[in-house]
Amino acid sequence: MQQATLNQRKILTSVLAWLIGLMIFFPIFWTILTSFKTEADAIASPPMLFNFSWTTENYTEVLSRSNYFLHFMNSVIISVGSTILALIIAIPAAWSMAFSPTKRTKDVLLWMLSTKMLPPVGVLIPIYLLFREWGLLDTRTGLVIVLTLMNLPIVIWMLYTYFKEIPVDILEAARMDGASLKNEIIYVLTPMAVPGIASTMLLNVILAWNEAFWTLNLTAAKAAPLTAFIASYSSPEGLFYAKLSAASTMAIGPILIMGWFSQKQLVRGLTFGAVK
Amino acid sequence: MSSIHLKNVVKRFGEVEVIPPLDLEINDGEFVVFVGPSGCGKSTLLRVISGLEDATEGTIHIDDQEATSMPPGERGLAMVFQSYALYPHMSVRKNISFPLKMAGMDQNEINSRVNEAAKVLNLSDYIDRKPGQLSGGQRQRVAIGRCIVREPTAFLFDEPLSNLDAALRVNMRLEISELHKNLKTTMIYVTHDQVEAMTMADKIVVLRDGYIEQVGSPLDLYNKPDNKFVAGFIGSPKMNFFSGDVAAQYNADSIGIRPEHMDSSTESGKWSGVVKVAEHLGSDTFLHVVLDDLGAALVRVPGDMPVTTGDRVYATPRTNELHRFDAQGKTIKN
Numbered sequence: 001m002q003q004a005t006l007n008q009r010k011i012l013t014s015v016l017a018w019l020i021g022l023m024i025f026f027p028i029f030w031t032i033l034t035s036f037k038t039e040a041d042a043i044a045s046p047p048m049l050f051n052f053s054w055t056t057e058n059y060t061e062v063l064s065r066s067n068y069f070l071h072f073m074n075s076v077i078i079s080v081g082s083t084i085l086a087l088i089i090a091i092p093a094a095w096s097m098a099f100s101p102t103k104r105t106k107d108v109l110l111w112m113l114s115t116k117m118l119p120p121v122g123v124l125i126p127i128y129l130l131f132r133e134w135g136l137l138d139t140r141t142g143l144v145i146v147l148t149l150m151n152l153p154i155v156i157w158m159l160y161t162y163f164k165e166i167p168v169d170i171l172e173a174a175r176m177d178g179a180s181l182k183n184e185i186i187y188v189l190t191p192m193a194v195p196g197i198a199s200t201m202l203l204n205v206i207l208a209w210n211e212a213f214w215t216l217n218l219t220a221a222k223a224a225p226l227t228a229f230i231a232s233y234s235s236p237e238g239l240f241y242a243k244l245s246a247a248s249t250m251a252i253g254p255i256l257i258m259g260w261f262s263q264k265q266l267v268r269g270l271t272f273g274a275v276k
Numbered sequence: 277m278s279s280i281h282l283k284n285v286v287k288r289f290g291e292v293e294v295i296p297p298l299d300l301e302i303n304d305g306e307f308v309v310f311v312g313p314s315g316c317g318k319s320t321l322l323r324v325i326s327g328l329e330d331a332t333e334g335t336i337h338i339d340d341q342e343a344t345s346m347p348p349g350e351r352g353l354a355m356v357f358q359s360y361a362l363y364p365h366m367s368v369r370k371n372i373s374f375p376l377k378m379a380g381m382d383q384n385e386i387n388s389r390v391n392e393a394a395k396v397l398n399l400s401d402y403i404d405r406k407p408g409q410l411s412g413g414q415r416q417r418v419a420i421g422r423c424i425v426r427e428p429t430a431f432l433f434d435e436p437l438s439n440l441d442a443a444l445r446v447n448m449r450l451e452i453s454e455l456h457k458n459l460k461t462t463m464i465y466v467t468h469d470q471v472e473a474m475t476m477a478d479k480i481v482v483l484r485d486g487y488i489e490q491v492g493s494p495l496d497l498y499n500k501p502d503n504k505f506v507a508g509f510i511g512s513p514k515m516n517f518f519s520g521d522v523a524a525q526y527n528a529d530s531i532g533i534r535p536e537h538m539d540s541s542t543e544s545g546k547w548s549g550v551v552k553v554a555e556h557l558g559s560d561t562f563l564h565v566v567l568d569d570l571g572a573a574l575v576r577v578p579g580d581m582p583v584t585t586g587d588r589v590y591a592t593p594r595t596n597e598l599h600r601f602d603a604q605g606k607t608i609k610n
Contacts, residue, residue, distance in 0.1 A: 167359060167361065169357045169359045169361035170361045170364075172328050172355075172361065173355070173357060173362075173363075173422075174363075174374075175328065175348045175349060176326060176328070176348050176349065176354065176355045177354075177378055177426075178349030178350070178375055178378040179374075179378045180349075187374070188363060192364065
């Protein structure tokens with residue numbers, strides 16, 4: 001009897017989970033599907049699911065019209081660059097807050113997080129003016145800096161929760177065992193901290209890759225990443241759903257593949273501390 | 277020689293004085309237990325000796341060598357932590373060999389020492405496992421193994437058994453005592469459990485609020501406590517205390533008598549009372565009695581004495597086992 005209700009509940013939650021999963025995935029699926037349609041099929045009503053004439057001409061068209069490789073490289077440089085810079089700043093910051101906290105540590109963390117609550121558009125004008133002044137508009141360096149600043153609170157916060165989980169006893173045991181600070185870092189700290197740093201890094205690369213507000217507003221042509229590449233297809237001259245979909249698919253493809261391969265790390269990173 | 281001398285050691289955290297000026301001598305080969313209620317400063321004192329905390333004032337000598345400002349790794353002390361503090365990413369072998377590797381020892385020597393320690397501690401079958409795959413008792417043994425291989429001048433134990441279940445605790449207690457007998461190395465052991473202190477120690481240091489209340493052998497503390505605190509803390513079950521008229525009869529502010537130091541009878545005796553609860557352990561029975569005019573008391577009677585709840589019993593304290601205390605709680609010597 002009890003077993004039966006338990007099974008029913010299991011089936012119900014599974015069905016629900018699948019429904020939600022499919023709902024989230026549907027827009028991506030539809031984008032990929034649309035990218036293989038002709039422009040006419042793409043806007044056909046009622047929408048065509050599979051019974052359209054498959055074509056890859058959108059991809060050839062998009063590739064010939066814009067410099068996909070340039071945007072792709074910009075995306076890679078900006079997301080990886082801002083992630084590395086953020087980690088260089090965040091690791092010592094999170095480290096000191098986790099291992100030698102003061103009375104104000106919690107407040108500092110909250111204050112950092114509170115900066116994420118400010119709508120970015122609120123600081124667009126001052127940042128734009130500063131960037132113009134310093135000649136950082138439409139440069140990769142500029143974007144690396146701004147994305148580092150934007151994601152730094154989250155990176156510090158994530159690393160802090162990771163480092164908090166490393167028991168101080170273990171570091172003290174290493175000290176008792178005669179490890180010098182260098183050896184303590186090499187043999188004990190780093191191996192225990194690397195999984196946390198790795199998943200923070202992955203998440204930040206994804207956040208930076210997908211960031212569209214600053215990348216669209218501070219770039220024109222030279223430093224424009226894939227987000228700008230997509231946006232260039234939603235032009236006012238007319239709607240080209242199929243080409244827009246092809247561009248989107250090409251833009252999200254790399255990060256989707258990366259996310260797929262690192263999902264175990266990512267899930268661990270996002271639920272760390274909540275699930276033991 | 278591995279003696280440890282503390283002279284005028286003070287530890288303050290900001291304004292808070294956790295350990296007021298304290299002197300202590302620990303002799304070569306002694307098994308010393310720091311015991312006291314939680315927050316009494318016993319762990320802090322151990323950490324000051326280990327070097328994990330700096331002494332605010334005073335000096336520490338290890339082997340007649342000034343060690344007050346030496347880093348922990350150079351003091352020649354090995355520590356077993358309450359949480360075991362094993363390196364989670366290393367196998368048992370690597371955990372045990374870590375201090376030797378840090379000391380730059382030759383790999384062959386490391387291997388032979390680690391194998392020897394694993395054999396002594398029954399860890400040979402688990403030598404390639406990670407700590408996460410071991411039980412609590414096995415982890416504790418790995419932590420001890422990591423200490424043994426170094427052949428330290430002294431072992432420090434910080435409540436090492438409090439994470440183990442009761443049965444395992446008794447076993448490990450025995451194992452640590454045997455280890456001490458075999459190695460004859462100085463050991464300092466911190467616990468809040470007075471049974472551990474009584475069963476393992478050569479010398480017990482009773483601490484309260486950072487002050488040393490008494491230092492002595494287990495039986496010294498049991499038979500001749502310096503004050504009411506030590507009298508109440510050492511011995512299980514606890515000593516009974518009475519004050520008021522009954523204490524005045526003995527020219528004291530308060531008196532104490534252990535449950536096992538009263539002669540009991542169902543017919544006559546000095547004090548009389550009604551049994552509230554009788555705990556039958558087989559060999560003994562512990563009676564929770566409400567004594568007329570005196571209040572609650574615990575009396576140990578032989579297991580075959582036929583008493584149950586509600587019965588009237590009589591208890592007579594053995595005068596030579598009775599402890600008298602003055603108004604400050606100090607023992608009044610006869």
